[in-house]
Amino acid sequence: MLLDNHGRKINYLRLAVTDRCNLRCFYCMPEDGLNWLSRKELMTYEEMLQVCTLLVKMGIEKIRITGGEPFVRKDIMQLLTALSKLDGLKELSLTTNGVLTAPHVAELKAIGVRSVNLSLDTLDANRFFTITRRDEFASVMETMEQLLKHDIEVKINAVVMAGKNTQDIIPLVQLTKELPVSVRFIEEMPFNGEGHSYSGIVWDYVRIFDDIRQSFPDIQKVPDPQFSTSYNYNIPGHKGSVGIIAAYSRTFCGTCNRIRITPQGTLKNCLYDDGVLNIKDLMRLGVYDVKLEETLRAAFNVRERDGWEAERKRLENPNFHESMATIGG
Ligand code: SAM
Numbered sequence: 591m592l593l594d595n596h597g598r599k600i601n602y603l604r605l606a607v608t609d610r611c612n613l614r615c616f617y618c619m620p621e622d623g624l625n626w627l628s629r630k631e632l633m634t635y636e637e638m639l640q641v642c643t644l645l646v647k648m649g650i651e652k653i654r655i656t657g658g659e660p661f662v663r664k665d666i667m668q669l670l671t672a673l674s675k676l677d678g679l680k681e682l683s684l685t686t687n688g689v690l691t692a693p694h695v696a697e698l699k700a701i702g703v704r705s706v707n708l709s710l711d712t713l714d715a716n717r718f719f720t721i722t723r724r725d726e727f728a729s730v731m732e733t734m735e736q737l738l739k740h741d742i743e744v745k746i747n748a749v750v751m752a753g754k755n756t757q758d759i760i761p762l763v764q765l766t767k768e769l770p771v772s773v774r775f776i777e778e779m780p781f782n783g784e785g786h787s788y789s790g791i792v793w794d795y796v797r798i799f800d801d802i803r804q805s806f807p808d809i810q811k812v813p814d815p816q817f818s819t820s821y822n823y824n825i826p827g828h829k830g831s832v833g834i835i836a837a838y839s840r841t842f843c844g845t846c847n848r849i850r851i852t853p854q855g856t857l858k859n860c861l862y863d864d865g866v867l868n869i870k871d872l873m874r875l876g877v878y879d880v881k882l883e884e885t886l887r888a889a890f891n892v893r894e895r896d897g898w899e900a901e902r903k904r905l906e907n908p909n910f911h912e913s914m915a916t917i918g919g
Contacts, residue, residue, distance in 0.1 A: 592649030594859075594893040601651040602817070602848040605638060606918030607666060608658035609853045612689050614723040615711075617749060619783040619913045621723055633855045633870045635669045641851065641869050642673055644883060652681040654707075656918035658853065661690040667697055674701040685709065685747070685919055688733035689726045695736040705743035708734055709919075711751070712758040713765065721754060734771070744771040745833075747919075751778050752792040759798065760805050766830030774820050774833035779861075783913025795821065795836040802832065817847045837861075843896035850918055857886070859893040861917060863900035864907060866892065 592600040609627050611619070633641075642653060653673060660666050674682050684698075685707040698706070710730055712718050718727040737744045748755070748762055762773045775798045777791055799821070803809055806825050809832070814822050819842045820833030836842065843860075850858040855870025866889045872882060894900040 592890065595891045596893065596895060598845065598893075599649075599847050600849055600890060601649055602654070603642070603645055603650045603652070604654045604656055604848055604850045604918050605642065606656050606658060606851065606853050606916070607638070607660050607669065608632065608663040609913075609916045610662050611657060611659040611687070611915050612662050612724065613659070613687050613726065615721055615749075616723065617721075617751060617778055617782050617914075619915050624783055624913055624915060627854055631854050633851075633853065635665075635672070637855070637870055637873055638669060638851075639672050640873065640878070641882075642679075643676060644879070645886070646676050646678045648883060648886065651679065652683070653679060655682075655684040657685075658915045658918075659687050659689065660684055661686060661694065667694060670698070670703070671701050674703070681705075683707070686733070687722075687726075688730035689724075690729070691733040692729065692736045695733070695740050695742065699740040699742055703742060705745065706737055707745045707747050708737070709747045709749075710734075710762075711748045712755045713761045714758065717755060717758065721751075738769065738771070744769075746771055746773045747776055747835075748773060749776045749778050750793045750798055756793060756801070759801055763802055763806060763825070763832055766825065766828045766832060769830055771830040772833060773830065774835055776835045777838035779837050779914070781912050781914040781917060783915070791838045794839055795834045795841070798834050817845055818842070840897040843898075846896075849890070852916055852918065854916075857889055858917065859889065860897055860900040862897040862904060863894060864904040 594600055609624060614621055614623065655670060682703055683705045684703065687709045711721050715727040719725050734744060750756060750759065759775065765771060766773055777794055809823050809825050812822050812824050820835045823832045825832065851869060852858065855868050856865035857867050857869055858865050867885065872885060877885065
């Protein structure tokens with residue numbers, strides 16, 4: 591079992607396979623996109639597979655592929671298929687915006703993907719365009735339909751943004767009445783890639799819950815699974831469920847079981863940290879196997895206590911303008 595310096599179990603890796611995305615969600619990146627990484631700066635699939643094999647041997651049980659948008663990286667199904675065969679890996683999942691995903695759903699099912707996180711902040715096609723700056727609402731809905739048709743669990747991630755989509759909270763909750771989907775509302779985080787100062791959060795998890803409870807007074811708290819980042823609820827008579835993720839308020843750090851690897855190979859112990867080391871650079875210098883394992887273990891031993899401590903340290907770097915697309919959500 592892999593433990594960090596605070597005794598927390600680490601068994602979940604989020605691997606971002608690209609920084610590129612086919613949407614331009616305003617809260618994630620500027621309209622012109624980012625300064626995209628060159629191919630040389632990206633980890634190759636071979637490098638990803640190598641480090642995942644090692645991490646699974648060390649105690650990682652779940653891998654989530656994210657980005658950027660995973661499906662804009664060429665041949666992503668090859669990587670997913672190879673990962674699905676890793677001995678000891680209990681769960682392989684992915685987070686996608688759903689724009690290019692629908693044609694791959696049958697294959698995802700065939701390689702054993704049981705759950706997919708689908709990002710969708712509104713059920714209104716016009717607002718979808720305003721938020722994402724792309725006219726792709728129909729393709730996302732098609733992906734949701736395909737996932738449900740193939741009996742793959744769908745978790746919808748909706749970022750709640752003051753003045754942008756708070757009118758979508760209730761329609762998204764209503765979606766759970768007829769569909770067996772889990773809609774999870776996420777507090778907006780300060781990662782828009784522009785380095786704008788962020789003056790705190792207006793719609794935090796308490797306000798989101800109060801808003802839902804006004805329309806659904808019989809909403810019930812259900813037990814949260816181990817390591818869950820969401821507060822989970824059921825509404826009597828609904829096929830699906832509702833969750834709230836306090837990503838800005840950071841209420842779940844005490845049980846955090848996840849690490850991240852960015853597309854350029856940076857290992858992050860926390861969403862809010864500045865990166866602890868670069869795995870790709872080490873591998874390209876010939877650091878593998880036992881030596882790499884030792885280096886990784888040392889990195890897990892200096893994990894920040896929580897996202898506040900990690901953020902404090904990160905903000906000491908004045909040039910830090912990270913986008914969620916380079917972190918992996
Ligand atoms: N492209 C994929 C997708 O859209 O699901 C995976 C990457 S995306 C960066 C992962 C998640 O991060 C999405 O659900 C997105 O809404 C969320 N995200 C991006 N920027 C965010 C921010 N500033 N605050 C909260 N969530 C954010």
